[in-house]
Amino acid sequence: MSKKKIATVWLGGCSGCHMSLLDIDERILEVAQLADIVKCPIVDGKEFPEVDIALVEGAITSDEHLKEILHIRKQSKILISLGDCAIMTNVTGMRNYFNLKDVLETSYVGSISNDDAGEMPNHWALLKLKDKVYPLQEIVEVDYSIPGCPPSADAIFYVLSELLNDRIPDLSEAKKMKHG
């Protein structure tokens, strides 16, 4: 049996979900025995490859995220929403109650520590923010969700090891789903 391929992706989130993934600690070596982590914000400048499992942290906040998640969906057999931002936008989506222009101006024009010579970020190299932040399942079909802010390392490891052993994870097991 050839080794499975895993990718992990960071969209609009705080990286806490990825840190929780790292909190599986030494068990990362067990995962590495069963699968190649081909794209964990790592590897190289190639396109997102075809993978068996994609874990996605964060919500969709910009044009680039949107393009990316559509591509990731196409390339992934199983797509997992990792954490509350991906599932229901969570803190990242708190800006949805405000108008984007106000949100930007509060940071870049109206901030107490700003001097008077500032400009609004609008360079071609920057991503274009969407007016609203979207959870993944509003844009693409999601196969599994691991809730939590962040999900516990045990929950992440449990889901990964079930899938890597061709079993269907039973997310109702409450003790595995400790989250806050």
Add this chain to the structure above:
Amino acid sequence: MDNSNKKQIVISPVTRIEGHAKISLQMDDSGQVTDARFHVNEFRGFEKFCEGRLYTEMPVISARICGICPVSHAISSVKACEMIQGVEPTYAGNLLRRLMHVGQNISSHALAFFHLSSPDLLLGYDSDPAKRNILGIAEKYRDVAIRGIRLRKFGQEISERITGKKIHAMGIAPGGIAFPLTEENRLALLNWIPEAKETIHIGINIIKKFHDENEAMVKSFSPTPTLYLGTVGSGGQHELYDGKLRFVDADGVILQDHVEPKRYLEFIAERSVNWSYLKSPYYKPYGFEKGIYRVGPLARLNVASRMKTPEAQVEFEQFKKINNSKPVHGTFYFHYARLIEALSGIEEAEIILNDKLITDKHVQHFARWNNHVGIGCSEAPRGTLFHHYITENTGKIKKVNLLIATGQNNPAMNRSILDVAQQYIHGDKIEEGMLNRVESAIRCYDPCLSCSTHAMGDMPFMVELVNAEGKILKRIARDN
């Protein structure tokens, strides 16, 4: 500004960061790199959406700014809340918070060194990119990888054993903390100290060996002088949790000393630039051009008069010799500084865990809204972090200002990228190893926005030669 005749190279970590950061290098016609821009592509808008919330929610909400240094955000935030209430934390509550803060610093520094940087140091900058990560280290140096993973775990475990959660812990609240530490958990952490110390010494040996074997490169690695800002204790000693601000200039002359953090606006201003979502702070008395300062491990060691703990002090004295007691400017020395701080953190954790009152049950004072303004500050792993809230009579937030560590290093990061690029890139011939060096200039700062992204290995590179309008002239992907 942008001149369309000039070529630009864009280094876009497309796959790694998925739009979180790009580097563009501008070249003149003779193939010399003339400008470097680090485009930070992330924006979430905390300053706006926290308006209207209750100030006591801030420690919990603002921790979500960053999953790597959530404790620092919660601490800066809770101190701002305490200023609003006019309350002091209890002795044990304060000590437990200090312990959590130290723990986070250890785990963040372990991540930066063992997971992210050791692959470059042990496997080589020009080694196979597919293996240049912590799993590649595990194949070749299994003990180092496992130890590094366990050192990070030790730091995370401190939060877990106090609050029941490793990331975004609950319970850091005005007046102290919600949970006392049990004796069982105290012992479990204390028993971990010897292993943690051993590991950090292994790390220190790795970096020293690298310094010895690569002296020329280490010394010439982006050594442009800047000012430095860090927190010091009452005797000028290195401090992360509670203290006053000290600014020093490039020669080590103290510009400001024992400044109360709540006066930060007198000394720091920032400017928004159109090419990045990250603002550019500067030392106000010197202005935007001349006021470039750095924060973080290198800065803290450069401003400190001494370390608080004995083993870290021994290393500190060696660190000070690098530039004859003057500030160390070489960006590569961030690594060494980080390890010295981690060692000091482990020693401090041991002292705290041996404090008789650490398991005291009286962990929180209670108070109510009393003042409109709160300003809190702490040293996050990557540098000085300010939270500033203005509230209405009801305690509703009217205005939030956040001055974040990585932001303060932003102007210096641009400068460092330019330094390295000028040294290693000539003409439009771009080799993989060179790109990695530009990238590693950024990695020295361990900027928050990319920590998790190269948490498991290396940053991919897509380099584009583009004109000023962004039209791609040539694209080079790093060969795997």
